[in-house]
Amino acid sequence: MPRMGRITGVSMRLRTAALVRSALSLPLPAARRPTATPWPLGRITAGLVMSLGALASPALAAPAPEVTGDSPASRPLRGPEVVNSAMDAQLFYQLLIGEIAARDGDLGTAYQLYLEGAKRQRSAQLFRKAVDIALAGRAGEQALTAARAWRTALPQDRDAAEFSAQILMALGRYDEMAEPVRAMLRNSPPEALPGLLTGLPRSFLRISDRQRAAQLIDETTEPWRSGNGAQAAAWTASAEGWLMAGQPDKARAALHQAQALNADEPAVALVASELMASHPDTEALITAQLARKPQDVVRLAYARRLIAGGRLADGARQLDAVVANQPDNVTALMTLAAVQVELRQLAPAETHLQKLLSLNTNRKEGQPTIDTETVYLLLAQVAELRKKPQDADQWLRMADPQQARIKIQTARARLLVQQGKMKEARQLLRQMPETEPRDGVVKAQAEAQLLKEAQAWPDARLVLQQANQRFPDDPDLMYEQAMVAEQIGLFDEMETLLRKVLMIRPQDASALNALGYSLADRNVRLPEARDLITRALAQRPKDPFITDSLGWLLYREGDLPQALKVLSEAYEQRQDADIGAHIGEVLWQQGDKAGAVRYWKDARQRDPGNRTLKEILQRLKPEL
Template identity: 35%
Template sequence: MNVSFVKQLFKRATQASVVPRAVSARRALGAAVIAAWAFALAPAYAQDQSPDTDDTSVSMPDAFGPMSPDEAKDLPNVDLTSQIVFQVLAAEVALQRDQPAPAYQTYLALARDTHDPRMAQRATEIALAAQSPSDALTAAQLWQQYAPSSERASQLDASLLVLSGKPEDAEALLGRELAKVPADNRGSAILALQVLLSRGPNHAGGQKVLQDLLKDDMNRPEAQLAMARQQLVADDAAGARKSLEQALKLKPDYLPAALMLSQMGPEARAEGIASVEKFVQQNPKSRDGRLALAQLYLASDRLDDAQKQFEVMHSNNSSDLTPLMALALIKIQQRKFSDAQSFLTQYASQAQKTPGADPSQAYLYLAQISVEQNDTNGALSWLDKIPPGSQQYLPAQITRAQLLAKQGKVDDARKLLAGLQSPDPHDQALIARTDASILFDAKRYPEAESRLADAVKDFPDDPDLTYDYAMAAEKNGHYDLMETQLRKLIRTQPDNPQAYNALGYSLADRNQRLPEADKLIEKASSLAPNDAFIMDSVGWVKYRMGDTTDAIKILRHAYDLQPNAEIGAHLGEVLWKNGDQEQARAAWREARKLEPDNDTLIKTLKRFQVNDL
C-alpha cells in the first residue's frame, strides 16, 4: 500500500523533524550564525544599554543586538573625534549606494585604530551581508580580540572559522561555549554544535573536533547521534551505524536515532524497528515509544502496523492530539471519510481545550474531505471556521478560491487570491501558481502564460513555477519557450523526472526528434519507474516509433495503475491503429466516464471520427 501521503501529512501535522537538512552555499553564512545562537543557550546580550542623550553622540549600527554590561566593560576610552564621525558617516553612505567594500575597509581601519569592538562588529556585519566569509572572519577575530568578554564575538568567530575550513582553530572557542551550557540543555547544544561543524567544508576535521569535544559526553544519546550525523557527512557510514546503535542502547526509544538508522538500508531499518519494538514491549504505556515505533513503521511503508500503534495511543489517552490526527490521515488515505471526519472533529474539539493547539488544521482537512465528496457548501462551512492569523488561513483561502473557480466564478476566485498577503516568498509563489492554474482550468491559456511569465520574473528559482510556465507555453504553441524553461529546470534539478518527461512527451506528441524524446522519457522513467503518467509517455513514444505491441502493454499497465482519461485516449488510439477497434472503443468509453471534457480525448475521438461510443 502506498503510504507516502500519510507520511508527508503526518510529518507536517506533528511538526516532526529529526534529520538535518542540507543548507545551500549561498545561505551558509546566515545559517552558521543562526546555529551559533542556537548553540549558545545563555547569550550575553540580555540587558539593553540606555541610549545616550548627548546630541553630539553617534549611534553605532548594531549588527547582532544591544551590548551586555560585560561587553560594555571592553569599550576603550577613545574620544569621538570629528574624523571618526566623518569616516562612520562616509561608510554608511557607501553602504546606501550599494558599495560594501569601502564601507567594510573603513570600519576595519577604524577598529584597528581605536580598538573599539563596535567598529569590528559593524565590519563583520557588512562582510556577512556581502557573503564574504574570509572578510567576515578577519573582522570577527578583531571583534573578539577587542571584546574578550563578548560571547557573541566568540560564537561568530568560531562559526566563521568552521565555515572557512578551520574547525581545529575553532575547537578552543567551541569548547568554552559548550562548557557554559547548563546540564539540562547540553543535549540540544551538542546537536547544534554538530550542525555548525557539518556546514564547514572540512568534514573530517569537523569529525575530529566533535570527537574531542564530546569525549566526556558519550554516555548521552544526543552525543552518539551527533557523532553519527557528522560521520555520515564525512562519508563514514559504518561508523555512523555503530554510533546510532550505541545511541539506541542508551535510549531504546530515541526516535531521531531510530529513524536515521532505519534510513541506512533494509538491515539497519529492521534493527532500528526491532530496538524500539523491544522497548515498547517492556514499556507498553510509553507514549513516546509507541510514537517512535509508529513513525518507523510509516517510514517502512507499514501503514497497518503504524495504525495499530496510533490506535493503542488513542486508547491510552483519548485527548492526545497526535494519534487523533494520524488516524484521521490514515483514514483519508484509505478513503474511509466517515471515520476520518470522526477523528478530525474529535481533534478540533480537543485542540480548542489545549493551550497552543490550533483546530484549524482539522478544519482544513474536513473541508478537503467535503471537496472529495462534492459537498461545496460543507467545504466552505469548514473553511469559515479558520480565522486570520492561523497557519492554515492561507491554505484555506486558496482552497476557497479553487472552489469558487469550480463554480464558474473565476474572476471572484482571482480577486480573492489578489487580496491575499504574505511576507513568505514561497506563499507568494503558491498564490501565483494557484491563480495561473485557475486560468488554465478555465481554458484562458494566454492569460495563464502571461501570469506565470510575471511570476517567474519575481521568483526565478522556483522550480514549480518554471514547470507550470513551460506547460502554459506548450499549451499556447510556444514550443521554443517551453523547451527553454524545461531545459533550465533540468539543469537546476537534474533528478526531476517531470522535467524530462514533459519535454520528451511534447516532442513525441508532435512526432519530432523521436530518438531524443525516447532518451528523455527513458531518463524520466529511470528516476520514477512507477509513475503512471511517465509510463504513458514511454508507451506513447514507442507508438510514435512504430512499436505498437510494447506500446499497448505499457499503456495498459499505466492505465491500471492510474485510470486517467488521457492515458485511456492514448491506449484507445494505439489499439485502433493496431486493428482492434472494439477494444479501442471500450478504452475510450472508460476514459469518457472518467473525464468527458478531457482535451486529449475529445481531439482523439474527433480525429478518428468516432461519435457512437
Template identity: 30%
Template sequence: MRSGAGKFKQLRHFTAVTTLALGLVACAGAPLRSASKTSASPQPLARLTVVTPDADHDVLAQLLAGEMALTRTDLKAASGHYDKAMALSNDPQVAERAAGLAIAVHDGAAAQRALDRWQALGAKPAAMAQARAQLALDRGDATEARRQLELLIGSGDKDAWRQFGRVLVGARDQAQAARLLEALATPQRLPGDAHAWLAMSELGDQFGRHAYAVQIADAAMRHFKSAETYAWAAQMKFKDGDHDGARALLQKALAKDPQNAQLRLAYAGMLSQAGDYAGASRLLAHGPQNADIYAMRAGLAAHERDDKALASLYQELQKAPPEVRESSAYLLGQLAEMQHREAEALAWYDQVGDADEHAFDADLRSAMILHAQGKRADAHELLGQLQLAYLDQPAQLRQAWQADAELYLREQNYAKAEAAFSRALQVVPDDPGLLYGRGLAYAEAGQIDQAVQDFQHLLKIKPGDVDASNALGYTLADANRDLPEAERLIRAARAAKPDDPAIADSWGWLQYRKGNLEQAAQTLRNAWLARKDADVGVHLGEVLWKQGHQQDAQRVFDEVRKLDPHNVALQETLKRLHP
C-alpha cells in the same frame, strides 16, 4: 484521538493542594473555642488567643503567593513575594530562590539583600560565588564578575565548571561573557574532566569565538584521546570545511568506541553531507540499532528512492526490540504507507504515543489514509478533533484546517472547502497557502470575482508568485475575461517554470479562448503526454473536438473517465459538446 485528560488531572491535583494549604493557613488563624459556654471551670487553654500574622508577615502566605505568580510566569510579582518571605524565614533555600528571582528581573537592590541574607544563613561558597557573578554580569561589572568566577572555579566544588557555564550562558552581554570565557577557561585551568573541556569549547562556538572553540577542542583531544573528544574535534574540522580531516577523526572516535550509536550517526551524517549515501547506509546497517539509526537509514533509503531497501528496513524494524518499535511507531507507519499497506500504517500511527513529537503528524496522516479509503466522514471527524486538541498550537492548528479544506476540494465539495478555508483565514489572515486554497475553491465553484480577489490579494502579499500568477491567469482565461492580463500572468509563470504541465495547461487553454486552436492543441497534447492529469485531458479533448477530430477527442475523454470517473469538468464538457 489523543486525550488531554492528563492536563486536567494535574490542574485538579494542584487545586487540591492549594486548597489544602490555604485551609491550613485559615486553620492557623482561627481562635480556639471552649467546648461549652456554660463550663463551670474553664480550662486555661480555653482563654488562649492565637495571634495570626497578617499576610505581609506570614511566610507561608508569601511563599504560596510567590508560587502562584510563577504559575502565571509573573516573575516580578514572584520576586516581590519571595523578597518578603526571605526576610521572614531562616531557610537558606528561600533566600537562594529570592536571589535568583531578583537577578532574573534585574532588581539589583533586592538581589543584594537576598544574597546577603543567604550568605548569613550558610550558603555554600561555590553557590554564593555563582550567584554574585550572575549579579555582577547583570550590572555589567566585568571585574567583579571575574573575581567571583575565579572564586567559583577555585572552590573545588564538583559542579563548579557546570555552574561557571550557566553563569555565562545567562549573561545579558554575551560579548562580555565570551571574553570571560576565553580569559578563565584555559587549558591550564580546566579540570581533569573531558566533559568540562568539551562544554567550554561548545560554549565558545555558541558565542561566536570559533578559534577558541577549536583551540580547546584540539587540546582536549590531545589530552584525553577519548572517543568523545575525537568526535567533537571532528565536528570543528567539518565546520571549517576540512571534511577529510573530520572523517579521519571520526574513524579514530569509532575505533575507541565502535558500539557508540551517536558516533555512528555523526559519521553517517558527515558521509551523507559529502554525497556518500551508500557509505552512510552501510555504516549504519552494521552494529547495534536504535530508533535514531533506523530513522536515518530510512531517510537515506528514501533519498535514494531505494524501494527494496525501504521494504527490507520495514521488515527488520518490525522485529526490533519492543522499546525500539514503540519509539519508532511513526516511522513504521511511514514505511507501511510507502508500500501501500494502508491498514498497517493506520495501526502503527495509532500506536504513536501522546508525548511523541510525531503525535500530531500521525493523526494527520491517519486522516489522509481514511479519506483515501473512502471513509470521508471519519477523516473529517478526526481533523475536527485535531482542530480542538491543538487550539493553543497555531502551526498544527493551521495544518489541520488546511488539510480539512483540501480534502473537501478533492471531494469537489467546494462550498465546504471555501467555508473551511475562510474559517482558518479568520484566525490566520493573509496566510498565502490558505488564500491560494480558497481562491481555488471559489474558482471551481464558479465564484470568479471572489477567486480573482483572493489571487490578486495573494500576489500583493507575494509579488511574482508563480503558482498564484498561474492560478489567476487560468481563472481569467477560463472565465474568458481580461485575456491580455491572463496572458501576461501565464507568460510570466511559464518563463519561471517552462516544463510545468499545469502551467502548460493554462497556456493551452488561454490559446483556445483566443481562438488559436492549433497552438492550443499542440500545447495541451504535450502537457497531457507529460502528465496524465484529468483536467488537462478534458481541455485537450474539447480542443480536438472543436477542430473536428471527434474520434481522437473521444479517446482522450475515455482515458479521463478511467482516471477520474466522477470528474465534474468532464461531465460539464460532454453536456456542452452533446447538447
C-alpha cells in the same frame, strides 16, 4: 571589556577601589572565621547569593562537637548537620567587589576577580560565572580562557568541556573543537552517550561549511567508531554528517557500518529514510527493521519520505500503523488526513479531522497545539469533493475569519468558479493584499490554476506571462507557464522554459519528468526522454507520476510487457486517471480489450474531463 562608572549604592561607601582591594589582604584570626555577611542581604545581588551557596561543601564542613555526660541536658539536640561554606573572608570580599563591578558595568574587573577566585577554590560555579561575565561583555577570547582554565582545574567536569566547545564554535575555531567535544562525551553518563553521538550533526548545524562539519564529526567520534562503545551511534552520526554535506555515497558507507553493528537502532533507520532519495536500496533496511522491531518514530520518518516521493498509498499505510498505536498522535493524524484527502478517501479523512478538532477542544496544558486552520481547510476540501460548496465555504470562513489568507481565499475562489463566477473568483484573488515578497507569485499561480481547471488555457498563459515579467527567472512560474504552453501545443515554448528551470535547478525532478514525458508522449527524441526520466526517478524513486512517464516511454519504445509492468506499479501507488488511461492503451495494443475498457471506465469515473483519457478514447474509439 567595558568599564563603566564608579561603584555606588552600597551600605558602606567605598572611598576608592584601592582601599577596598587592600581589605582583601588583611588576615583574620582563624577563630574569627565569618559566619554571616556584614552587609544587609537585600543589598547583595542574586549572583553573589548563588555563589555563596555554591561554595557550601560537605567535604569542607567541620564535624559538630559532642557533649559528654549522662544527663539529658548534657546531650545536644540533633538537627540537620550544619554545612559550612568553603568561603573565607578574602574570597567573600573578592566576590562582593566582583558583583558590584559587574552591576556597574566594569565587566573586566568582575571577570578577573571571579576567575582568580575560581582558580583558587577550583570551583565549577565560579568558573562558569567568569565565563558568563565574559560572554555578557562579548569577549569571546576571555570566555575561552576561563573555560580552558576550568577544564585544567576540573578535567572531569562535563560542563567545562561543553562550554569550551560551544565557545570555539562561536569563534569559528572549528579545528580546535574535536578534543573538547570528545572530553564532553567521555565525561557523560554511559546511558546518555548514544543519544549525544547521534545528536552531533544537529549540534553542528551552525557550521556553514558542511564538509568541514562532517570531517569534524568523524574526528570527534573516532574513538567510538573504533570500538570504544556506542559504535553504531558513532557511525550513524558520521552517516548523517556526510549526508548533510551532500555526499550520499560516504553517508551510505558509514550507515552500512552502523547497520552491521546494530540493525535495530532507530537512528539507523532515520538516516536511511533520508538516504532513500539517492540510494533506494536503503528502503530495504527500513522495512526490515520495522518487520523485526516496529517503532513509531521510524514509521513517521519513513512515511514522510514516501509521501515526499509521491508514494501516498505506502505512506498512508505507515501512518495508519502509527495512529493504531497512538490514536492521539497529532502529527500522524494530520498527515494521514491530508494524504487521504489527496487519495479521495473522504470518509476516513473526515473521521481523523474531526478527531483533531475534538483533541483541540479538550487539549490540556503541555499537550501539542493543533493547527486548526489546516484542519478546517482539509474539511473544506472534503466538502468540495462531495459537491457541498456551502459546507466548504463555512469551513473556509472558520479557517480565515478575517479573509486575509491567500491559501484559504484561493480555495474560496475555486468554489466561486464551481458556481460559474470566474470573474468574481479572479477579482477575489487580485484584491488580496501582498504582505510578503512571494505573495505576488502565489496569487498569480492561484489565478492561473483556476483558469487551468476551467481549461481556459490562453488566459492562464497570459496571467503567467505577466507574472514572469514581474518576477523574472522564478523557476516555479516558468514551470507553470511551460505546463500551460504544452496544453496549448506550444512545445518550443514549453521546452525553452523547462530548460531555463533546469539551468537554475539542475536536479528538479518535476521539470526533468515534464520534459522527458513530453518527448515520449510526442514519440520524439526517445533516448533523450529516457535520460531525463531516469534522472527524475533518481531524485524521486518510485514516484507514481515519474514511473508512469517511464512506462509510457517503454510503450513508445515497443516494450509492451515491461511497459504494462511499470505502469501497473505506478497505478498501485496512485489510482490516477492519466495512469489508468495509459494502462488501458497498452492492454488494448496487447489484445486485452476488455481489460483496457475496465481501466478506461475507472479513469473516466475518477476524472471525466481528463485530457489524456479523452485523446486516447477519441483515437481508439472503443465501446464503453
